[in-house]
Amino acid sequence: MSHQRNYDFLKPKKPHSKVKPLLRIGIVAVPNFTLGALSDLVEFLRYAADEKDYSQQIYCQWSLLSHNLDKVLSSCGLEIVPTETFCDPATFDYIVILGGLLHSNAKIPSEIYDYIIEVERTNIPLIGLGTGQFLLAELGLLNARKCAVHFTHEMTLEKLFPKIIPVTDEPYIRDGQFITCSGGFSTLSLAMALVSEHCGNSRSRKALHYLMAGGNISEIHGSTVKNNELELRCNDDMVTEAISIMHQKSMEFTTIDEIAQKLGTNKRQLTRLFNRHLKMPPGEYWRNLRLKSARRAVLNTNNSIAQIAYECGFADSSHLVRWFKKYFGKTPTQMRRIHLDIGIS
Numbered sequence: 001m002s003h004q005r006n007y008d009f010l011k012p013k014k015p016h017s018k019v020k021p022l023l024r025i026g027i028v029a030v031p032n033f034t035l036g037a038l039s040d041l042v043e044f045l046r047y048a049a050d051e052k053d054y055s056q057q058i059y060c061q062w063s064l065l066s067h068n069l070d071k072v073l074s075s076c077g078l079e080i081v082p083t084e085t086f087c088d089p090a091t092f093d094y095i096v097i098l099g100g101l102l103h104s105n106a107k108i109p110s111e112i113y114d115y116i117i118e119v120e121r122t123n124i125p126l127i128g129l130g131t132g133q134f135l136l137a138e139l140g141l142l143n144a145r146k147c148a149v150h151f152t153h154e155m156t157l158e159k160l161f162p163k164i165i166p167v168t169d170e171p172y173i174r175d176g177q178f179i180t181c182s183g184g185f186s187t188l189s190l191a192m193a194l195v196s197e198h199c200g201n202s203r204s205r206k207a208l209h210y211l212m213a214g215g216n217i218s219e220i221h222g223s224t225v226k227n228n229e230l231e232l233r234c235n236d237d238m239v240t241e242a243i244s245i246m247h248q249k250s251m252e253f254t255t256i257d258e259i260a261q262k263l264g265t266n267k268r269q270l271t272r273l274f275n276r277h278l279k280m281p282p283g284e285y286w287r288n289l290r291l292k293s294a295r296r297a298v299l300n301t302n303n304s305i306a307q308i309a310y311e312c313g314f315a316d317s318s319h320l321v322r323w324f325k326k327y328f329g330k331t332p333t334q335m336r337r338i339h340l341d342i343g344i345s
Contacts, residue, residue, distance in 0.1 A: 011054075020301055020302070020303070021049075021057065021058070021059060021060060021061040022059050022060070022198045022199045022300065022301070023045070023048075023059065023060045023061070023093055023194060023195060023198035023199055024060075024061045024062075024091065024092045024093045024094075025041075025045065025060070025061070025062045025063075025092055025093065025094050025095075025096060025194070026062075026063050026065045026087075026089070026091070026092040026094070026095045026096065027041070027042075027062060027063065027064050027065060027095075027096045027098055028064075028065050028066065028095065028096065028097050028098065028112060028115065028116075028132075029064065029066070029072050029074075029080065029082075029098045029100075030072075030097070030098065030099055030100060030108050030112060030132070030135065031072060031073055031100070031104065031106035031107070031108060032073060032074065032075045032100040032101040032104040032106050033072065033074050033075065033098045033099060033100040033130065034074070034075055034098065034099070034100045034130040034131075034183055035074040035075065035076050035078060036183070036184070036187075037098060037129050037130045037183040037184070037187045038074075038080075038098055040185070040187035040188050040191065041062075041096070041129070041187050041190070041191050042062055043211065044187075044188060044191035044192070044195065044207045044208075044211065045060045045062050045191065045195070045207075046060075046207075047206065047207035047210040047211060048060050048191075048195045048199060048203040048204060048206065048207040049061070053210065059199050059203060060195065060198075060199065060203075063083045063084055063092075064080065064081075064082045064083045064084075065082060065083075065084060065085070065086055065087070065095075065115075066082035066085065066086070066112075067085060067086055067109055067111035067112065067115070068082075068085060069081065069082050069084075069085065070082075073106070074100065075100045075101045075104075086111065086115045086118075089115075089118060089119040089122045089124040090122060090124065092124065093124075093125070093198065094124070094125045094126075094127055094179075094194065095115075095116075095119045095124055095125070095126055095127065096127040096129050096132065097112075097116060097126065097127065097128050097129065097132035097133075097135050097136065098129045098130055098132050099128070099129065099130040099131030099132035099133070099134060099135065100130060100131060101131075102131055102134060102153065102156065108135070112135070113135065113138075113139060116135060116136065116139060116141075117139065120139075120141060120177065123177060124177075125177055125178070125179060126141070126177060126178050126179070127178075127179045127180070127181065127190070128142075128147070128178065128179070128180045128181070129180075129181050129183060129187065129190070130150075130181075130182070130183035131150075131153060131183075133147050133148070133149065133180040134153075134157070136178060136180075137157070137160070137161045137164055141178065142161070142164045142175075142178060142180070143161075143163040143164060144163055144164075144165075145164060145165065145175040145176065145178060146165045146167050146173045146175045146180075147164050147165065147166055147167060147173060147175075147180045148167050148168075148170055148171065148172050148173040148180040148181055148182050148186070149166050149167065149168060149180070149182055150168070150182040150183060150184070151168045151182075154166045154168050168182070171185075171186035171189035171190065172186060172189060172190040172193070188208075188211070191207075192204045192207075192208065195207060200292070200293055200296050201247075202247040202289060202292075202293055205243075205244060205247040206247045209244045209245075209247065236273055236276075236277050238263055238265065238270070238273055239273050239274060239277050239278065241263055242259055242260075242263060242270060242274075242282060243285070245259050245262060245263075246259070246282075246285070246286045246289055247289070256270065256271075256282050256283050256286070259282070267282075270282055287323060288327065290312045290313050290314065291312075291323060291324060291327045291328070293311075293312045294308050294309070294312040294314070294320060294324060294332065295324070295328060295332075295335070297311065297312065298332045298335055298336050298339075299335070299336065299339050305317045305320065305321065305332050305333065308320065308332065320332065
């Protein structure tokens, strides 16, 4: 009996949008690295980088770097293959040094230390993830700086590097050019922060929604999600879930009726809940989300207004321009020109 697999109907219905990536991350994994931290980081980037679960590196790009293309063994025994050798650090917005077992007998190649020094000199932000911060510490880069570290490694850090200030109660710490993260679930907090900063909150929320497989985002608002947006202070689960769907379907022509149907209600009931909790109907709220995304693209990319309209879910550029001027008081072109002239954001 033959089994034929044909899932072509699940492929993207739109052509690949030629968007300059907003977030580019190079990852350097040392021998016996922690696979979980790598997986959490890359999976969050993967969901944020595209619509649905298409895995196209559109808005975010990532690459696994090493001094050669030999396999790198993780602490759990699985191996990975680097995607490219060390290159110009300026190719990326961040370089992540991903550590693992500190007591491992595996020798860390000297080329990794050399690359860290090169990155530091070019002023590209360096991220020490898991125990990757120990490599930064060994090079003296974290002296007199705060450093996020897992509680199990706090005493080790204090003993070997007394000039560093260990922090165990924060998921990640930014101190100058350096970001440190203890790994584990803290990796998701770091990934959310990076995606939100470079790609916007809608990308970050979409990734989180997919990682939770449709679970209630409000369940972790008190831990990994640090956001003061109005919807996050709303205690109505149906409104929160509706907003999550809006974020993940920002490029799709989905109606409020379809969103309501997904939630087991109708447009009238959903509108009543939005008006009660957010003081506006769902259609207006969703349009405002798209306009904020469009503004971010206008100020931070060179994409055409037509392309931005497409990416933000507007029918055409004239539709975007009309609502953009009504919401922000300026057309996209006027806002971009002001931004370029006087450098506002």
